[in-house]
Amino acid sequence: MSQSLRDARRYEEARERLISPQDRPAFHLSARVGWMNDPNGFSFHDGQYHLFYQYHPYDSHWGPMHWGHAVSPDLLRWRYLPAAMAPDMPYDQEGCFSGSAITLQDGRQLLMYTGVAEEIGPDGVPHKAQTQNLAFGDGTDYVKFGGNPVITATDLPAGGSRYDFRDPKLLQCEDGWRCIVANDQIGEGGRMLMYKSDDLTHWWLERVVAENRGRMGLMWECPDLFTLDGCEVLLASAQDMLPKGFEYHNGNGTFCLLGHRDDNGDYVWERDHALDYGIDFYAPQTVLTPDGRRVMIGWMQNWDTCNLHVKSTPWFGQMSLPRELSVRNGRLYQSPLRELEALRGPLVQYDNVEIENGEIGLPGIRGRMVDMEIEIEPAGGELFNRFAVRFAKDAEHHTGFSFRPRESVVKVDRKFSGSRRAIIHQRRAKVDHENGRLKLRLILDRFSVEAFINDGEKVMSATVGTDQSAQGISFFCDGKARFKIRAYALKV
Ligand code: FRU
16 A cells, blocks of 8 residues: 555544534535545445545645545445545556446456546646546455556547546446546537446447537536436536526536437437536436435535635535436436435424415424425415525524525525625526425435425535524515425434
């Protein structure tokens, strides 16, 4: 083991002890210490789930990328393992960037990741070149392959940038192995390339899976590709997006492409839509559970705001809730992992609550670790103007979701969360509803909220930094509405 990995392991073990579990999310994985970004190597190996992550243990800001590591029996109760990789080789000295994991037939776990190394470009200036690399391990300790890198710029099709070539997603197929790698096609933006291998060490380009052609942002990152409910699905994250109506927003964003394969095996993409309409969500990856569910986890953060906190923050960065995916009505639906129900305390239920032009609280409904299912409908003849649920609430603070049926818009608003930065505090999504009827499931976990709208047709995620003493939850209506609520305190 290299000195850098040994140092990182010693450091994280000592520093983690200084962080109280109460000061982290309870069932969302957060950085063991320091900084976390993308989920990596999300897999089921040797009887448990493994989730690795982009990790800079020494600082709560992004830096030389290591791979952090945690395992879980149920994707909700996580146990940290020692850091899996450090940037300690000539081909990854600038960072071990994102990648994936599979289990080999001989029981070993294989990681495939992007190594970043500085090289002097034809312009005489240093650039960071990216290659794909392997590491073999037993589920805790990993040895980088002696023949690394296994995919380099020489394997790129014409026009591909060697400086933006990353995030391999490994797929075990009946006829060998494949991996999907993101690449910048200079002048056209991101594309996803599929490589094939019979022995894991020699790879050749099989096909281009998807091309941006200036549609969605510039560079694409972090691909995932799978078949679900008879549909081909590509997940991707795009940098530098421009808004498209309410569908995509400025900056980094996520999207899926849905389609099929033609007789040549080529991918034909028919539809696209955003994966999350909230503020904080990026770089998702999926795992296939032993019982056949496709479950997705993303990094619950926003690249444009994530380096604004003070450097001494002991941990920064958390994952989203694991979400079960399905394809229905030409869309990718997401619902909270069903194992979450095992964390529910007693049910608090109200069936017919009416509010007219005011704000109310309900006995038994409060807290920052809560699962709430709310069904809203108009009461009386006229459609209400706005219905809102507010939480992380005290006299000065609240964060909330509001629904304006006349505009068919749900908005998340965290401007009263205690934030002192001119960052994005609000985001809106268009929603379908029948004359003011809307279903909303909200999951709170101390520092975040995730809203599943209309049984997961759309999801909105946001981090919420409000002090944990703000435990209030209230309901507001401009106009007259009626709602049902089933709420559960969550406990790990
Ligand atoms: C996405 C990303 C990846 C890269 C990693 C570096 O958030 O930019 O493309 O591998 O983060 O930390």
